[in-house]
Amino acid sequence: MLSSLASVVFDGFAYGMLLFLLSVGLSVTLGMMNFVNLAHCSFAMVGGYASVQLAGKLGWPFLATLPVAFIAAAIVSIVLERILYRRLYRASDLDQCLLTIGIVFISIAAFAWFYTTEQQSVQVPEWLKGAQHVGGMTFANYRMFLIVVGLAVTGLLVFFLERTRFGAKVRAAVDNQRMARGLGIDVDRAFMFTFALGGGLAGLGGALSIQIVGLDPTFALGYLVYVLIVVAVGGLGSIGGSFAAAIVLGISDMAGKYYFPWLGAFVIYLVMVALLMWRPAGLFGKR
Amino acid sequence: MANGNVTARASFVQQARWRPIEFVFWACTLLPFVVTPAYLSLASQVAITALFALSLDLILGYAGIVSLGHAAFFGMGAYTAGLIAKHYWTEPLSALCLAGLAAGILGYLTSHIIIRFRHLALIMLTMGFGLLLAEAANSASDLTGGADGLQGFRVPGVLGFKFDMFGRAAYAYALAVLFLCFLVARRVIHSPFGLALRGIRENATRMPAIGAPSRAHLRKAYTIAAVLAGIAGAVLTQTTSTVSLETLSFSRSADVLVILILGGAGRRLYGGIVGAIIYMVARDQFSGANPQYWYFWIGVMLVAVVMFLPNGILGGLSALHKKSQ
Numbered sequence: 001m002l003s004s005l006a007s008v009v010f011d012g013f014a015y016g017m018l019l020f021l022l023s024v025g026l027s028v029t030l031g032m033m034n035f036v037n038l039a040h041c042s043f044a045m046v047g048g049y050a051s052v053q054l055a056g057k058l059g060w061p062f063l064a065t066l067p068v069a070f071i072a073a074a075i076v077s078i079v080l081e082r083i084l085y086r087r088l089y090r091a092s093d094l095d096q097c098l099l100t101i102g103i104v105f106i107s108i109a110a111f112a113w114f115y116t117t118e119q120q121s122v123q124v125p126e127w128l129k130g131a132q133h134v135g136g137m138t139f140a141n142y143r144m145f146l147i148v149v150g151l152a153v154t155g156l157l158v159f160f161l162e163r164t165r166f167g168a169k170v171r172a173a174v175d176n177q178r179m180a181r182g183l184g185i186d187v188d189r190a191f192m193f194t195f196a197l198g199g200g201l202a203g204l205g206g207a208l209s210i211q212i213v214g215l216d217p218t219f220a221l222g223y224l225v226y227v228l229i230v231v232a233v234g235g236l237g238s239i240g241g242s243f244a245a246a247i248v249l250g251i252s253d254m255a256g257k258y259y260f261p262w263l264g265a266f267v268i269y270l271v272m273v274a275l276l277m278w279r280p281a282g283l284f285g286k287r
Numbered sequence: 288m289a290n291g292n293v294t295a296r297a298s299f300v301q302q303a304r305w306r307p308i309e310f311v312f313w314a315c316t317l318l319p320f321v322v323t324p325a326y327l328s329l330a331s332q333v334a335i336t337a338l339f340a341l342s343l344d345l346i347l348g349y350a351g352i353v354s355l356g357h358a359a360f361f362g363m364g365a366y367t368a369g370l371i372a373k374h375y376w377t378e379p380l381s382a383l384c385l386a387g388l389a390a391g392i393l394g395y396l397t398s399h400i401i402i403r404f405r406h407l408a409l410i411m412l413t414m415g416f417g418l419l420l421a422e423a424a425n426s427a428s429d430l431t432g433g434a435d436g437l438q439g440f441r442v443p444g445v446l447g448f449k450f451d452m453f454g455r456a457a458y459a460y461a462l463a464v465l466f467l468c469f470l471v472a473r474r475v476i477h478s479p480f481g482l483a484l485r486g487i488r489e490n491a492t493r494m495p496a497i498g499a500p501s502r503a504h505l506r507k508a509y510t511i512a513a514v515l516a517g518i519a520g521a522v523l524t525q526t527t528s529t530v531s532l533e534t535l536s537f538s539r540s541a542d543v544l545v546i547l548i549l550g551g552a553g554r555r556l557y558g559g560i561v562g563a564i565i566y567m568v569a570r571d572q573f574s575g576a577n578p579q580y581w582y583f584w585i586g587v588m589l590v591a592v593v594m595f596l597p598n599g600i601l602g603g604l605s606a607l608h609k610k611s612q
Binding site: 030036084087088091093094095097098099101102103104105106107108109110112113117217221225228229232236262263265266269270272273276277280281 | 347353400403404406407408410411412414415416418419422423426537538541544545548579580581582583585586587588589590592593594597
């Protein structure tokens with residue numbers, strides 16, 4: 001009982017790390033520019049397919065594809081931000097939702113065209129396969145790797161936002177955009193970089209998630225719900241909130257699947273509805 | 288002052304008047320019987336979707352409530368009608384009323400929560416309720432048939448007309464229900480209550496300040512929309528003799544939103560109907576080869592509508608009409 005609990009927590013934590021990587025960018029852009037970017041998981045999918053293309057078809061080592069996944073998704077998000085998104089910063093929530101859902105649909109069809117609708121997989125190095133057994137409990141190597149990467153990225157992100165000059169500008173822009181502009185901070189540029197960073201992190205998450213959940217073109221819609229839950233529950237623009245929400249969600253989803261498999265995804269939706277009714281602005285939301 | 292009152296009243300009455308183009312439009316809905324008899328089953332799908340989109344128009348276009356979980360009511364109506372036909376009786380009209388009632392009760396209960404929220408929390412909560420109900424229906428497979436759907440019943444016909452393979456009675460039934468529901472919804476939006484809803488949509492803080500019971504109004508509108516959506520679901524069940532989990536799915540909620548926006552929300556309730564015609568016919572034509580690529584075209588349509596036609600097709604047409612005058 002205790003060991004199964006430990007495995008559930010461990011697996012859920014690793015899953016939560018993945019959810020955090022996928023959603024942190026959306027949380028920051030939503031909090032910063034109030035832009036509801038439902039196409040965020042399409043960026044993750046760009047990263048995932050970049051990894052599949054390089055590792056599967058061109059024979060690169062898996063770890064080398066991760067930075068490329070980050071960069072590819074970052075570039076795509078900058079291009080979309082410049083061409084489409086910036087025209088709608090002042091539009092209503094509904095218009096932003098619709099535009100970005102349109103992009104989700106287009107990306108699903110485009111990836112289905114190039115890569116078919118089949119599940120894709122990547123070959124990971126030997127040392128990431130298998131698992132460690134400690135006192136009757138099993139810890140999969142890949143999940144440990146996920147946790148390490150997730151914590152490292154979180155550390156870097158917090159350092160970047162809390163300790164660098166550029167991070168201070170970003171925080172200022174999130175807190176009060178007009179005041180930040182008044183102080184001479186180039187909010188547009190700060191936003192573009194943050195957007196690219198968030199898109200890139202999603203791409204990284206997309207590449208890392210192939211081994212856990214597989215990758216097919218419906219990823220952009222299937223994981224959107226989870227990502228939105230993390231953002232809405234964690235509170236807009238709050239990195240700590242997203243982190244906490246992702247971990248809570250990852251563990252409760254795993255626990256639900258392990259202890260109450262007949263309920264399906266019921267538990268996770270129930271947790272979301274309950275949390276939102278209790279705190280509509282999210283766990284750590286200010287507004 | 289009195290004069291101002293009279294003009295406001297006159298323009299209000301003027302708005303509620305039937306236009307000639309509306310008569311032409313409804314006469315055209317009879318055309319499928321003679322022009323395209325081979326497509327009558329598609330035509331009844333269009334009528335059902337149009338009614339579903341119309342119900343969303345009541346809350347989105349008039350009350351300003353954005354919902355990504357409207358399929359919950361559609362599915363509630365569909366399953367209620369299916370269960371009645373399977374276990375009790377196959378007379379469709381009474382089942383239709385009960386399905387509307389069931390969806391309405393669900394709508395009334397959830398409306399107490401929904402109307403307290405706005406923006407992202409509102410979108411997430413409506414989506415959450417929709418997903419919860421879909422998961423519940425999936426889990427309760429003894430009652431709903433789970434992923435296989437509810438099967439093994441047949442509604443033979445309505446008022447003596449048989450639902451056959453040509454679909455004449457089915458389309459007539461769907462169209463009649465759509466038209467009657469349209470009349471009800473039209474009465475609602477042109478009543479003082481409908482005007483109050485538009486006021487709440489435009490300024491949610493000022494309406495309570497001038498004495499309008501904002502929340503009660505929103506609850507009523509949400510409940511009425513739920514009833515209409517449930518009726519649409521029931522018609523689908525009765526004319527196809529099957530209920531699938533898809534009636535409750537997130538993609539159905541998203542589709543109906545797309546349809547309404549494509550047509551134009553808040554345009555005398557015609558946006559959803561026009562959107563449904565264009566969307567369903569286009570889907571029928573494009574998705575023959577591979578349904579995956581159909582999504583590409585919906586995506587392009589959505590981006591184009593948001594970028595170039597912010598008020599939907601009807602909004603674009605009326606702007607064009609004004610320009611030409």
